[in-house]
Amino acid sequence: MADSSQGLHEEASELSALTRDVHRALVSLQEELEAVDWYRQRAEACRDGELREVLLHNMREEIEHGAMVLEWLRRRDATFDEHLRTYLFTDVPITEAEEAATGGTEETGPDTTAAKQAEAPPVAASPVAAAASVTPPQQGLTLGSLKQQDREVA
Numbered sequence: 406m407a408d409s410s411q412g413l414h415e416e417a418s419e420l421s422a423l424t425r426d427v428h429r430a431l432v433s434l435q436e437e438l439e440a441v442d443w444y445r446q447r448a449e450a451c452r453d454g455e456l457r458e459v460l461l462h463n464m465r466e467e468i469e470h471g472a473m474v475l476e477w478l479r480r481r482d483a484t485f486d487e488h489l490r491t492y493l494f495t496d497v498p499i500t501e502a503e504e505a506a507t508g509g510t511e512e513t514g515p516d517t518t519a520a521k522q523a524e525a526p527p528v529a530a531s532p533v534a535a536a537a538s539v540t541p542p543q544q545g546l547t548l549g550s551l552k553q554q555d556r557e558v559a
């Protein structure tokens with residue numbers, strides 16, 4: 406059995422196809438990030454300059470692979486989409502990104518994530534998938550999308 410199937414915590418027959426694919430993506434992301442770490446350490450310790458460049462090239466390839474898998478996840482999970490839009494490609498301090506994106510209402514206001522997910526139709530008929538908030542991302546106005554609009558206008 407492939408590694409991506411071995412880490413299941415429940416019987417595969419109990420899981421939707423989407424949840425099994427999300428598991429495959431999460432395992433792949435873990436593997437890509439682990440490879441980035443390994444290549445970076447090997448390159449830094451390597452005494453041969455040419456081999457170091459090969460190892461750094463490979464590390465950069467693994468970063469690309471990880472980014473591709475992360476984007477696949479973002480396109481299928483509304484919570485990934487929401488948080489990546491909040492925290493990625495911003496210039497504000499990371500710990501202030503949420504407040505900047507929500508206008509400071511997130512900390513004191515009600516948790517709107519659950520309400521938004523309850524409104525969103527689940528992709529799979531599985532109640533498990535719905536409970537796991539595996540729904541397609543909603544297009545909304547976030548700091549990330551606003552910055553993207555700025556870049557497209559400029």
Ligand SMILES: [Fe+2]
Nearest residue numbers: 437466467470
């Ligand atoms: Fe890779």
